[in-house]
Amino acid sequence: MEVQQVLDSLNQRFEGNVGNIEESYGMTTIQVRKSSILEVVQYLRDELSFTLLTDICGMHFPDNDEEMRFAVVYHIHNLFENIRIRLRVFLPEENPEVDSMTPVFASANWQERETYDFFGIRFTNHPNLVRILNMDEMEVFPLRKEFPLEDAGRTDKDDRFFGRTIHNE
């Protein structure tokens, strides 16, 4: 089986809900509509033997159209044919919410919690969507571009020595 066969199969089965196929860093990327991501992954797992969900992560594009400010990326691997595919779902800034992948892959549980932790992307039907890495008291989603990387409580750091835009001397 080649990547092209996978793409053809997806295109046939989910006409109009998958598209924008591109290749970057040696891996094929397909954009999937938010409403059908769960079915697409289930189809890949059951029909095309993509049995390993390698990774779920978030992305933030503050300069995109409002409907495409956030993205969730799924890396999925067919161990039998050694084919990897990257699926990308764009979400609106207003309500970044997408179906949880936990019914299909139990391993999505913590990965989705991490994505929620850092980007504030919510996963519908997730069994326990709380922060996983950052402390519970944190009030921001730190990997969103609007939040500064530096700790607000820093008192003795000189920006010049940290490769930052200089705000203090």
Added chain:
Amino acid sequence: MSTNGSSITLEAPPQGIEGQGFFLTTLDQVVGMARKNSLWPLPFATSCCGIEFMATMAANYDLSQFGSERMSFSPRQADMLMVMGTISKKMGPVLRQVYTQMAEPKWVISVGACACSGGIFDTYSVLQGIDKIIPVDVYVPGCPPRPEQILEGIDKLRDLVQNESIRRRNSPEYKDLLGSYGIDVK
């Protein structure tokens, strides 16, 4: 430190009046001397500075020559909390709990750039110095510091320990200091 086995030096006696069969001095000085020579460390090692500390403990640098032979992995029986490594904000409450569990008198050494100021980790997830949550007696700079530097830090602390009042915890300054961290002194 001497490699010559014949030149073992003893701790100098405190100032006092000496006569036949008796020695008169103040309790402060005797207790100070005893404490100074039996500081039990509680290593709180989270990263690379902890490795330097292991070298400090081992035969070449031999921390035990200063009476710190016994690592105390229970805060209840430790005198000297040694924080070595990056303390993330999530680790902060744990460190604070360990500190509050230690019995008085207690001292804190902050080893390495990360424990002192957050070090290279200029980021939202890392505590920018442990003195944001607990008081620190001695700061050892370095990234990581060499064992000699850690030994010097311990030496500085030993001076502090010897010269402090034996009931430091009753002094208003000490209560104010811990109060500013939100810790009650019993």
